[in-house]
Amino acid sequence: MLDKVIENNRVSIIGEVVSEFQFSHEVFGEGFYLVNVSVDRLSDMVDIIPLMISERLIDVTKDYRGMKIEVSGQFRSYNRHEGLKNKLILSIFVRELQFVEDDDMPQEQSKSNQIYLDGYVCKPPIYRKTPLGREIADILIAVNRPYGKSDYIPCIAWGRNARFASTIEVGGHLQVQGRVQSREYTKKINEEETEKRVAYEVSVSKIDFVEDEE
Known part of the structure; x- marks a missing residue:
């Protein structure tokens, strides 16, 4: 059963380390650290994606900026309390990693950022059209984790997938x-003040509805 639950949330990326390690939290004496990785898109743009890595997987005292890394794991979320509000924090929880050379990089860049999720819609999807007529749907998917926990993953679908x-x-x-993507947006703090923030989400290329047995 545990293997089945782990299989419902799989992500693998290859990218360049662009930050130093920052301490996040500790669980039963095991420290977890955040580090950012830059992942190329098929266009000239990049996604800056945070990784959550155990100090038992890598020497977190070293500076790996500029090195290419391949990781596999799960896209996870947790709620961080900020005053009276909760903020959804997303990162890739790394299970395995290795450093790679440019010669080892896949020819197709699409293979450097892949995610598969099996979960349940937990809010009504929001469907809209851009001023240019492009169809978009925002979907929040709850993906079960062991021991009764769940991750809440924002997904964005386009075109026919959005309509579906x-x-x-x-x-x-x-x-x-x-694929996992990062997106900058402007948050209105009050009438006079705005703040630039980064959102993380899954850009959906394929979506299937599963008929559960009664």
Whole structure:
């Protein structure tokens, strides 16, 4: 059963380390650290994605900036309390890692950022069109984790996938494939003040509805 739960959230990326390690938290004496990785898109853009890595997997006292790393693990979330509000924090929880040379990089860049999720819609999908008429749907998927926990993963679908996603009701069982992406946006703090922030989400390339047996 545990293996099945782990299989419902799989992500693998290859990218360049662009920050030093920053302490996050400790669990039963094991320290976990955050480090940012830059992952190329097929376009000229890049995604800056945070990794959560145990100090038992890598020497967190070293500076690996500029080195290429390949990791596999799970896309996870947790709620951080900020005053009276909760903020959803997302990162890739690393299970395995290795450093790679440019010669080892896959020819297709799409293979350097892949994610598969098997979960349930936990909010009504938000469907809209851009001013240019492009269809978009925002979906929040709850993915089960061992010991009764869940990760809440924001996903964004386009075109026909967006239209299809908009028909799925809360509780609907979905399997999605795509890539992890970062996106800058401007948050309005008050009438006079704004703040630039970064959101992390899954850009969906394939989406399937799963008919659960009664």
